[in-house]
Amino acid sequence: MKAYRASLLYFAAPESLPGQVTFEQDGLLVVGPDATGRQVVQAIGSYQQLASQVGSQYPGLQVEHLPGRIIAPGFVDMHIHYPQIDVIGSPAEGLLPWLENYTFPHEKRFSSPEYSAEAATFFIAELLRHGVTTALAFATSHPESVNALLGEAQRQSLRMITGKVLMDQNAPDGVRDETRQSLIDTEALIEKWHGVDRLGYAITPRFVPSCSEAQLRGAGELAAQYPDVWIQSHVAENRDEVAWVRQLYPQARSYLSVYEDFGLLRPRAVYAHCIHLDEDDRALMRSTGTAAAVSPTSNLFLGSGFFDHAGADRAGFLYGLASDVGGGTSFSPFHTMLAAYYVGREGQTKPGVSLKPQHLWWQHTAGAARALGLQGVVGNLLSGCEADFVVLNPQATPLLARKTSQAGSLDELLFSLIVLGDDRLIEKTVISQAGTA
Template identity: 50%
Template sequence: MQAFRASILHLLGDPTTSDEAVAFHADGLLLVEDGHVVACGDHDALRDLLGDTPVEDLSGKLITPGFIDTHIHFPQVDIIAAHGAQLLDWLEQHTFPAEAAFADPAHAAETAEFFVRELLRNGTTTALVFGSVHKGSVEALFRVAQARDMRLIAGKSLMDRHAPEGLTDTVESSRADMESLIADWHGKGRLGYAVTPRFAISCSEAQLTMAGEVLAAHPGVWMQTHLSENPREIAETAALFPEAADYLDVYDRFGLLGPRSVFAHCVHLQGEAFQRLADSGGAVAFCPTSNLFLGSGLFPLETACAHGVKVGIGTDVGAGTSFSILHTLGEAYKVGQLRGSALDPFHALYLATLGGARALDLGDRIGNLAPGKEADFLVLDLAATPLLARRLAGDRSLENRLFALTVLGDDRVVERTYLAGVEQHRR
């Protein structure tokens, strides 16, 4: 058994709906065994459980659950911070050329290693990831994640139209690739597969029909795609699918709307569509940095939550501008301010941890430090920068300190990252 003594903060529920959601232990003890949490609470209440287990004293540090990134693109690492126009032009100018390089297995393997290291360095312990159209890109990513016993869900992008030569597949080839990837990797260790239509524009009706069939044939897999991100994208989708009631209905018609479906962005979704999404059990990945960077718009978080939609946070690298979930939460607050609805800091932490786990239908396994959960957790250095140390020393309020951490914090705050109780990163 491992024992860690530090301040501990995690969420037991949604703080917007429960007064008992926030669990904070100023002098806390976390006990871990066989990759799972044994106990978490006040040190004095739990010390009798220690026996002869040595305690690692991390006084002055903060332990939190690992962060969960519900939307990120593995093949876009090398185009982060690329200057360009809005979504569709940015895809043509930057994304497609970058993704074409993943036909090379050596490039995919090297990028996968960097990508996973960067996630861990920023405190991300679970991610829902887009691969390129190439089967090998997903295999390379799974190999690296499996070697670290990381909970990671990924899928190859489906594109059989409106993409450059070399980046399109066919209905037959994509079905074969997905069936092979599911057989080889889904459920292996802590890995999962996601059926991944890039978006409706890039997929023919036959391709979307096939995606729905594969999803139905493998009830444990996920589905991820983009939805209602940019006005021009929405208009082009409507022109391609004139029989659909709206953008969400496009996916629903092909059996892609369900409890393990995660839709990135949803910036321009309306209330009634949010309700249909909530009723289906589907989730939204809120990606504030990419929505601002591409000028897509301001996600109505308060509207989604009012309809009961599950929401997680997504960095959306490479249109997103940082791997850091902490930084991304700071930008989410700014989006809320522009909409006249300030994001509560405990709700922000919920989106990045237990809320993200629930968005991925994994709330019973990850997202907080409750006994029995997988021991994915972080040790945060609250004095990582002189400014952060000064700011946090001057405020005793937990709420204010957490808010300052999300605004001023970044990868430097993450001192250690643990996956299933094993240290995988130390600053």
């Protein structure tokens, strides 16, 4: 058992939109093992109200006092490519040339277990440095890449979901897989890793153009056979990509509906981008329980378009924020939240929406956890949640210290952190069962 005294940021009603924050200026967070031995939140609230109660319930409990600091839930990244740590910041004319010229050549390296292991170690260290404690990540088409990432995540006790990429067509040698073997490998990796410790598996067709009908059909059959695994892919990111899918499936109502036809839309299915959707697509997302991973830095960098937050909220489908490294330009949740604010202001509908700071924060924590089907598990600090959290230092830089000291409201404080924050704001990342990083 351990307790922390600091300012606390969490969500008392995590299911509600737009995710109103609860903020305790002087709060107490108590963590300890549950019946299974997991480190979880045992109590949270006002220090004045909880201190005597907790002290009598847990005699000798040590309280770590962190004056001037804010404890908040660890961030949840709904879409990120671990093999693209060396692709980030590569210039390109758009999505498809970027894949051909940078991404696929780099991903060939992950056939090597040694290279995969080194990249996985770096990748997870970078996540933790930026306060990300749960991630849904792409690996490559090589099983070695999955084994390396989940093995390192297991060593770090990180909650990680990933999967071997399926891509048996329209891809170069070295990353293109073989249809039957790709499905055999996927099932073997599910059996090996899914549900082990804090790990999960995601069936991962890269996107429709990279997968044959036989491969997509096999992916859907595996999704039906293993209903508690995740599904992840891309949809409607780029207009050229959308046109390509229309050529491949001229009878399909839309790009998104191709996935539906193969049984790949359901709860725990997460599709990155979801930019060029129509109202029928949004209704389909809602009716199937499928979630969108919103990737604003990537969409801005590659010129793909703007996610329509107003349309998503009108339809009522699930979504959360994602870095999309390496198309995305930063691991930092603060950079991602700020980019989402820019995108909301521009939007696909006029006038644009001004996303509130509390909503932005919710999208990268409790909202993202909800979209992944992990509400009440991660992304929040309510009783029973896994004890993943970050310690924020609002005085981390001179400009942050100057600005946050003048904040007259919670929104002003959070917006200052979003606009001016980066990895320096993360003083400590605490992982359930693993100590600190």
